[in-house]
Amino acid sequence: MADVLPRSDGALLRVCRGEPAPVTPVWFMRQAGRALPEYRAARGETPMLQACLDRDLIVELTLQPVRRYRVDAAILFSDITVPLALSGVSLRIEPGVGPVFDQPVRRAADVARIRPLDRGSMTPIVEAVRLLVGELAGIPLIGFAGAPFTLASYLVEGGPSRDHAVTKALMYSDPATWHALLDRLADISREFLLAQIDAGVSVVQVFDSWAGALHPDDYRRYVAPHSGKLLAGLPVPRIHFGVGTGELLPQFRAVGADVVGVDWRVPLDVAARRIGADAVVQGNLDPAVVFAPWPVLEAAVRDVLIRGRAARGHIFNLGHGVLPSTDPGVLAAIVDFVHAWSADRSARGVPTAVDRFGSEHPAAEAAG
């Protein structure tokens, strides 16, 4: 894989450990995806779950964005519902919709039907990780899994939901079943992560995509213990991300995240102060800013980098996944800009008293 050069000299792992790094590392959530023509060509009509269990396809789709964008990390091509499918849950992933379940989970007997994850069923994934670690020649491979709340919401609703009403109704009215379900899901996602770690991933990211739908007290009572069980004591750095989690950021760290992923709504200096001393953050360019002309886009990227300096460490990323209509060339240009800007020590001295449009912003002093 001669065209993949380690650009960052281990920057991603250093930042995860809270250590200084020579450049700001960068990767993109959903970097392996439909924005890439080579992805569309390789996946063709293969259904998502089938693709996630095809060793050679996993390897190819995981490597594509590393070749194309020269990002500082690969992320395993998979889906948060893969371990559910391997645990006996009947589901399919519908394009443009998301995961759809034939039998929603609503009572204790439904929970009992979800089997523990058998590592033997993960063979294609484990083999793909081993092959990838060799191919990547030192570029970190990020493993991943879904957090219990987000998996539970899909299972209880029977698919994606705008309001998570059925999920919350179960949570409030039958807490015994709720906690049994989330405990089971934490075990499954943990086993999914441990298999990836044993096979060689050097970082993991846990997605709690929908946790932002919860009031902070509900998150604390009904979700945090289970996310904590999933994350506790894993032997590699843990990134934890969700959307709309502005009020949950301190709890995301408290449940066991070494790095807190932040969506684009919360400026990183605000996020860092909210999380507390020694926060390491990941994010958070609005995925739609890639459609802006370069001067507007560059100002937005620079603003993220400047605000990120308020944290102890910063991994550059989007604030959510790459949108399918994104121009890959723009993402490549962002990677180059982040590396060049962050490697230039003189640029680090730029004052931060203004937002990216030149207006004063209230967070400036604390972020400086």
Next chain:
Amino acid sequence: MADVLPRSDGALLRVCRGEPAPVTPVWFMRQAGRALPEYRAARGETPMLQACLDRDLIVELTLQPVRRYRVDAAILFSDITVPLALSGVSLRIEPGVGPVFDQPVRRAADVARIRPLDRGSMTPIVEAVRLLVGELAGIPLIGFAGAPFTLASYLVEGGPSRDHAVTKALMYSDPATWHALLDRLADISREFLLAQIDAGVSVVQVFDSWAGALHPDDYRRYVAPHSGKLLAGLPVPRIHFGVGTGELLPQFRAVGADVVGVDWRVPLDVAARRIGADAVVQGNLDPAVVFAPWPVLEAAVRDVLIRGRAARGHIFNLGHGVLPSTDPGVLAAIVDFVHAWSADRSARGVPTAVDRFGSEHPAAEAAG
């Protein structure tokens, strides 16, 4: 309308003006809606836009929740897209989907096709407001309109959107067209409000449902001037609400809100501190908590009331609209509880050092 008694002695208007009130006033966003069997009976198969232009139906649907719940305010039955339809925009509101537009707005010529709002076209609405003010016998009638960003997102996308990608692309890449569009929409929504105010509504609520999708700097540059134009100097109190706006709350106030509506994600004491001194807030019970058993629900309602005391004034509401599967009896019980609890001066002394589950919460000291 003998069965409607003014319960709150003008509490809603007092709170809007920042004055003390004998009880906490309460109403519910989307209180006129499918949760009520009498609503489903009265609307039948009438399409939404047609219903919003039927004088007698507007009156009936607006009054139903006041009779049923004994809330402290009625809100005019309408839709934020009604003034667009009256301004020559071709649209329909599809059940379960939302507004769908035949010709999305993408360039300056599309903006030019949107006519200013002719007040003559609003006759059924104006007449309905006049009738309602008489029927309501002192209970405030809330008028409403959509804010420019949310209307623009529907127009540019051609309907509801998860990521607002096309909207943001236009905003970043063609700011002249963008600002022309939002300026036109501000004028239309302002005229829609002024007609309601002239006919007798005593409060207005402006919905910027999707503004929470914006980074605070983008809101400041691309949206705030237009929301400010819409709200400036209106002669009645202005409530301004959006979903996922935790980082935008101070700006929501700054553009001209007397009362800032808060979704359920941000505890009201946190919101009040973020907005600043003299904040008056509205909200913010999670609409899905109505599915909880009464003790869990009561604790959640009490928690909202206690946290609301951190603000200068508080109007009790949900943190988003009533969900269609809500039991109306539960909403009525919430109204009674809010009135009884807030009228009981001894209850006001309850300490706030714990969250509603009895755990300490970090915001407690500052909120006390």
